[in-house]
Structure formats: structure tokens, C-alpha cells
Amino acid sequence: MLRRSARAALTAVVASVAALALSFGGLAVPFVAPATATDLPCATTPTPKAVLPATSPSLRDLAAPRGLRIGSALAPNPLRTEARYRETAARELSILTPENQLKWATVHPQRDVYDFCAADQLASFAAKTGMTMRGHTLAWHNQNPAWLTDTAFSRTEMLQILHDHIAAVVGHYRTAFPGLVTQWDVVNEAVTDCGGTAPCPLRSTVWSQRIGPDYLDYAFRYAREADPAAKLYYNDYAIERPGRKLNGVLAQVDAMRARGVPVDGVGLQFHIGAYSAPSAADIAAAMTAVTSRGLDVAVTELDVAVGITGANATASQNQLGTQAAVYRRVLDGCLANARCTTFVVWGFTDAQTWLSPDQPCLFDKGYAPKVAYDALRDRLLDGTGERAGEVVVRQAEDSGHSGGGSVSNGWSLNTTGAAVYDDVALAGSTAYLASVLLRGTLAGGAWPLVEVRVDNVLAGTIEVNSMEWAPYDVPFSAPAGVHRVTVTFTNDYYNGDEDRNAVVDAVTVTTAAIEAEAMHVRTTGAPVPGGWALYANGNVANAWSIPATAQYAVRVVARGTPSNGTWPVLEATMDGVLVGRVNVKTWDWSTLTLTVPLTAGPHLLAFAFTNDTATPQDRNLFLDKVTIVATPAA
Numbered sequence: 001m002l003r004r005s006a007r008a009a010l011t012a013v014v015a016s017v018a019a020l021a022l023s024f025g026g027l028a029v030p031f032v033a034p035a036t037a038t039d040l041p042c043a044t045t046p047t048p049k050a051v052l053p054a055t056s057p058s059l060r061d062l063a064a065p066r067g068l069r070i071g072s073a074l075a076p077n078p079l080r081t082e083a084r085y086r087e088t089a090a091r092e093l094s095i096l097t098p099e100n101q102l103k104w105a106t107v108h109p110q111r112d113v114y115d116f117c118a119a120d121q122l123a124s125f126a127a128k129t130g131m132t133m134r135g136h137t138l139a140w141h142n143q144n145p146a147w148l149t150d151t152a153f154s155r156t157e158m159l160q161i162l163h164d165h166i167a168a169v170v171g172h173y174r175t176a177f178p179g180l181v182t183q184w185d186v187v188n189e190a191v192t193d194c195g196g197t198a199p200c201p202l203r204s205t206v207w208s209q210r211i212g213p214d215y216l217d218y219a220f221r222y223a224r225e226a227d228p229a230a231k232l233y234y235n236d237y238a239i240e241r242p243g244r245k246l247n248g249v250l251a252q253v254d255a256m257r258a259r260g261v262p263v264d265g266v267g268l269q270f271h272i273g274a275y276s277a278p279s280a281a282d283i284a285a286a287m288t289a290v291t292s293r294g295l296d297v298a299v300t301e302l303d304v305a306v307g308i309t310g311a312n313a314t315a316s317q318n319q320l321g322t323q324a325a326v327y328r329r330v331l332d333g334c335l336a337n338a339r340c341t342t343f344v345v346w347g348f349t350d351a352q353t354w355l356s357p358d359q360p361c362l363f364d365k366g367y368a369p370k371v372a373y374d375a376l377r378d379r380l381l382d383g384t385g386e387r388a389g390e391v392v393v394r395q396a397e398d399s400g401h402s403g404g405g406s407v408s409n410g411w412s413l414n415t416t417g418a419a420v421y422d423d424v425a426l427a428g429s430t431a432y433l434a435s436v437l438l439r440g441t442l443a444g445g446a447w448p449l450v451e452v453r454v455d456n457v458l459a460g461t462i463e464v465n466s467m468e469w470a471p472y473d474v475p476f477s478a479p480a481g482v483h484r485v486t487v488t489f490t491n492d493y494y495n496g497d498e499d500r501n502a503v504v505d506a507v508t509v510t511t512a513a514i515e516a517e518a519m520h521v522r523t524t525g526a527p528v529p530g531g532w533a534l535y536a537n538g539n540v541a542n543a544w545s546i547p548a549t550a551q552y553a554v555r556v557v558a559r560g561t562p563s564n565g566t567w568p569v570l571e572a573t574m575d576g577v578l579v580g581r582v583n584v585k586t587w588d589w590s591t592l593t594l595t596v597p598l599t600a601g602p603h604l605l606a607f608a609f610t611n612d613t614a615t616p617q618d619r620n621l622f623l624d625k626v627t628i629v630a631t632p633a634a
């Protein structure tokens with residue numbers, strides 16, 4: 001039941017919508033008032049409470065301080081009938097996209113009839129819960145009404161129809177829900193999928209056939225005219241990585257902008273598969289290709305299919321874990337790009353997804369958050385990323401600095417330790433890595449440049465191309481003794497609001513002698529893309545010859561997924577005796593170090609995943625290579 005004030009506000013919205021219907025009289029367009037909007041808040045069936053504890057932070061709240069809106073495609077039916085759908089959406093989301101309700105077939109079912117009823121229910125819900133809305137979509141080749149597709153309208157008639165539709169639909173939201181619809185997908189999927197290497201051309205559609213290729217220009221111009229404040233997007237699928245389709249889209253957008261057509265952004269849909277998803281580098285490249293042109297980029301329809309085809313099939317641990325890593329990767333990509341401030345999934349629960357019976361969403365069919373949800377939440381909670389287990393020789397003071405300048409600190413490097421891998425002893429190593437934790441802001445078209453010097457000799461120059469804290473490795477050589485590492489920000493820039501900054505936090509120096517000698521371990525676990533999965537009591541073992549009794553750094557490349565707030569634990573044993581354990585608290589492949597005492601001689605080192613749980617959302621541990629290094633003295 002709505003509280004009185006909320007219901008009063010809703011009634012006011014409905015009244016203003018009804019008033020608008022009258023103002024449409026001049027256009028001779030019968031307007032269907034959203035009579036059922038007031039029914040929206042009533043649950044018809046009692047349903048169990050949503051599973052997240054009330055104290056858990058929501059994605060919406062965690063995203064807000066980053067200037068990011070998290071959203072989903074929503075549909076009015078479950079919003080009316082399913083309390084968990086309504087509550088979860090209201091708690092987790094700060095932007096919504098009507099999944100089908102603004103498509104021509106629904107909103108404009110006959111040439112002289114507009115039906116805003118269903119979309120207005122979503123708009124009312126968005127307004128009531130403090131969300132904004134993406135309008136989707138004004139020109140597309142699918143879900144068009146028969147009156148539009150089956151009549152041989154002339155170019156002039158088609159342009160008039162397109163103009164009137166955009167004026168009516170965009171105008172309706174601008175007037176009835178001022179400020180609510182901040183973005184419109186003006187043109188959807190206009191570029192075809194193609195082979196070859198050339199940029200993909202325009203798709204042949206009812207629009208291109210009857211108007212010509214310039215229908216995009218008209219659509220964007222009409223949309224700007226109807227709402228000068230809204231951001232106007234071109235939206236498409238399969239452009240989440242560099243390639244001919246993205247090139248085709250960019251060619252259209254470039255040409256439009258050269259003609260003065262108002263395009264503000266490109267929406268990357270991100271309908272992707274967990275096992276065929278674009279890499280982090282591809283996502284970054286696709287987003288940068290858009291934003292380096294001075295356009296905004298948005299994640300508009302993300303879902304991550306895992307390949308489930310049976311209605312009652314349960315997702316495997318591997319599917320859930322891999323799906324989670326992909327969700328996180330896309331969020332990472334968005335957070336790393338200053339012009340990506342919208343992150344919308346195409347349905348948030350496996351109970352309501354167009355890909356059913358696949359399970360591509362953040363919540364399961366019972367509205368319990370999946371590992372993928374945890375992945376997004378953890379990424380928003382902890383932007384620094386995990387980089388556990390490095391051998392810290394000495395860590396710099398937290399020395400934030402911006403606006404040009406330098407920080408430096410002294411380290412005592414001890415090079416007498418012996419490093420061993422695979423029977424190769426690398427005694428007296430002098431190779432080091434300075435890992436510098438940095439973040440920066442872009443200005444004047446360039447990222448900050450930071451120079452790292454050891455005893456005043458340049459060891460490397462870093463382009464700090466991320467607004468998030470990230471480690472940058474600079475290799476250097478030095479003999480035993482005390483050395484000074486200096487980190488200097490060199491290309492400061494300031495012009496009005498545009499201010500380039502570089503901020504340095506910790507500097508960590510580690511030995512780097514044996515990274516090149518890494519070898520894959522054998523495993524009893526099943527191969528997974530990029531590594532091995534250790535499930536319940538999974539383990540791998542290999543024989544090593546240890547040259548001397550000493551402390552060693554055993555480095556494992558691993559990634560994991562948590563469950564019930566706890567990450568998997570990897571245990572190392574030497575000849576069956578526990579020598580060390582490490583919390584695998586990282587979604588992405590990372591090098592973790594267990595500092596362990598080993599005795600000289602041939603030994604069997606085994607690695608086991610010990611704290612598996614039997615809940616439906618299982619903990620996972622994926623292990624790749626294992627290397628052994630002698631630890632330097634602190």
C-alpha cells in the first residue's frame with residue numbers, strides 16, 4: 001500500500017499527464033490516458049521477501065558517488081504483480097529502460113493512436129523511486145506496427161510520420177515527466193552485421209528503403225528539436241570490441257557529426273556470452289574509440305548468457321563464476337572511462353529475461369543475488385582492486401600529490417637471495433620491479449605522465465591512463481645497497497575546468513628475477529578458459545627441487561569467486577605438511593604470494609582449495625601457474 005504522500009504525488013503526475021492529453025487535441029491525436037498507472041503499486045500475490053539483508057549496500061548507492069547510474073530494462077507486468085521485482089528494482093537501480101513499451105508497435109499502434117499507458121507506468125515508477133529513464137527507441141527495424149511496415153509510404157510521408165512520432169513521443173515525456181528521460185536511443189541497430197574487413201554498411205530497413213540512408217540524420221534532428229536537453233544516442237550490438245561493425249557505426253556517426261547532426265553518444269548493448277565475451281582490452285578499446293571522438297559511451301543492454309537451454313537446469317559453479325567475472329569486466333571498463341556514466345543491464349532477474357531459459361542476469365529466479373551481483377558490488381565497494389601478496393621491501397608513505405611535483409623514498413635492496421625455479425638457480429639477482437600505485441585524470445586530451453627514477457636515473461615513464469587506482473610496474477636493476485626511488489609528474493596541464501592530475505600512493509619494490517621462468521602446473525581439475533578450476537577439495541601438485549633451506553615466496557596466479565562474503569582459501573602443502581595458505585580475494589587473474597619455509601631437497605608441493613561450501617552459489621577457485629622465488633630480506 002502506498003503511503004498517502006506518495007499516492008498524492010502519483011495522482012499529481014497522472015493529472016498532469018491527463019492535462020497533456022488535452023493539449024494534444026490540436027494534433028488530432030487521440031491520447032490514451034494511463035488509467036492503470038494508479039494500480040501500479042499494488043501487489044496481487046503475497047511473495048517471500050527479497051533475500052538481500054536490509055543492511056547490505058545497494059548497487060545504486062555504491063555507484064552514486066562515482067557519478068554512475070546503474071539500471072535495467074524493466075517491464076510493467078512484473079512491476080505490478082511481483083513485490084520482489086518492484087522492491088529489488090527500487091533498491092538497486094537508479095535508471096531504467098522500458099524493455100518494449102516505447103517501441104513503435106506498443107506506443108504507436110495505429111497511425112493516429114499513441115498509447116503511452118504501459119511506458120507511463122514505468123516512468124511513474126522511475127519518478128517515484130528517484131530513477132531517471134532511457135527512452136528506447138525511436139527508429140528501429142523490429143517491433144514496428146503493421147500500419148507502418150505494410151503501407152508503401154512515400155519518402156515525404158515517411159519523413160512526416162517519423163517527425164510526428166518523435167515529436168509526440170519525446171514531447172510527451174518532456175512535458176509529462178520533465179527531466180526524467182535523460183537519454184534517447186534515437187536510432188537502434190542501423191548497421192548490418194558483415195564479413196570482410198571494410199566497415200559494415202547500413203542495414204536495409206523500412207527506414208532506409210523508404211527514406212534513404214539520411215533517415216538517421218532526420219531522426220536525430222527531430223529528437224533534438226523535441227527535447228534539446230536529452231542526450232541522443234546511437235545504440236547497437238556486437239560493437240563491444242574493435243572490428244568492422246564498430247568501424248561501420250563510427251563511420252556513420254562521424255559522417256553525421258560532420259554534417260552537423262546532433263549525436264551525443266554511442267550505446268554498446270553488451271548482449272554477450274560468458275565464454276565468448278570481449279576481453280578487458282577490447283572493451284577499453286571500443287569505449288575509447290567512441291569517447292576519443294568527444295562522444296559519451298554507455299552500457300545499455302548488458303546480459304551475460306552462460307548457455308543454459310533446459311528450463312529447470314541449474315547453473316554450474318563454472319558458469320556462475322565466469323559470468324561474474326564478465327559482469328565485473330564490463331563494469332571495470334565503464335569505470336575506467338570518464339565518459340561512461342550509465343550501466344544498464346537487460347533485465348536484472350533470471351525470472352524475467354528475454355533470454356530465458358538461459359540465466360544471464362544478476363539475480364536468480366528467486367531474486368537472490370548471484371555471484372555476478374557480488375562481483376559488481378565488490379567492484380564498487382573496492383575500486384583499488386586486489387593485488388595481494390607482493391613481497392614488499394618497503395612501502396612509501398601515503399603521499400597524495402597533484403598538480404605537478406615529485407615524491408621520493410629510499411629502499412634498501414638486498415640482492416643476495418637465491419631464486420630458484422624448475423631447478424634453475426638464479427643466484428645474486430639484481431632485477432627489481434617498482435610497482436607504483438597511481439591514478440590520474442585526463443585533460444587537454446592526454447593522461448598524466450609520471451617518471452620513475454632510481455638514484456636519479458630514469459627507469460621508466462608511465463602513462464597513468466586510469467581514473468581508478470592501478471599499479472604500474474617499472475623494471476629496473478640495482479646492486480645491493482640503499483637506493484632512492486623518485487616518482488615525478490611531468491606533464492601538468494590546467495585550462496579552466498580542465499585540470500590534469502596524477503596521484504601517487506604506495507610504491508612497492510619487489511624482486512623480478514624469475515617471472516620469465518613460469519611453468520604451468522598439472523591439475524586434476526577440468527580446464528577452464530585461461531586456467532584450471534579447483535572445485536570442492538580440488539588440488540594440483542608438482543615436484544620441485546629446493547636448493548636450500550630458507551624462506552621462499554611461492555607465487556600462484558589465481559582468481560576466485562566469493563560466496564556468503566567469504567573468498568576461497570588456497571592451501572600449500574610440502575610432502576603433505578601444511579606450509580601456507582592464502583585468501584584468493586580477487587576476481588581477476590592475479591599473482592598471489594604465500595611466504596613459506598621450505599627445506600632443501602626434492603619435494604612434492606601441492607595446492608588445494610579447502611573451504612568450498614555446498615550452498616547453491618558456490619565459492620570457486622581457478623589456479624593457473626605456480627612459481628617459487630627466494631624472498632628478499634625486508
Ligand code: XIL
Nearest residue numbers: 099100136188237269271301346354
Ligand atoms: C528485446 C526484448 O527484450 C524482448 O522482450 C522483445 O521480445 C524483443 O526485443 N536489442 C534491443 C532490445 O535493442 O530492444 C531488444 O529487446 C534486445 C536486443
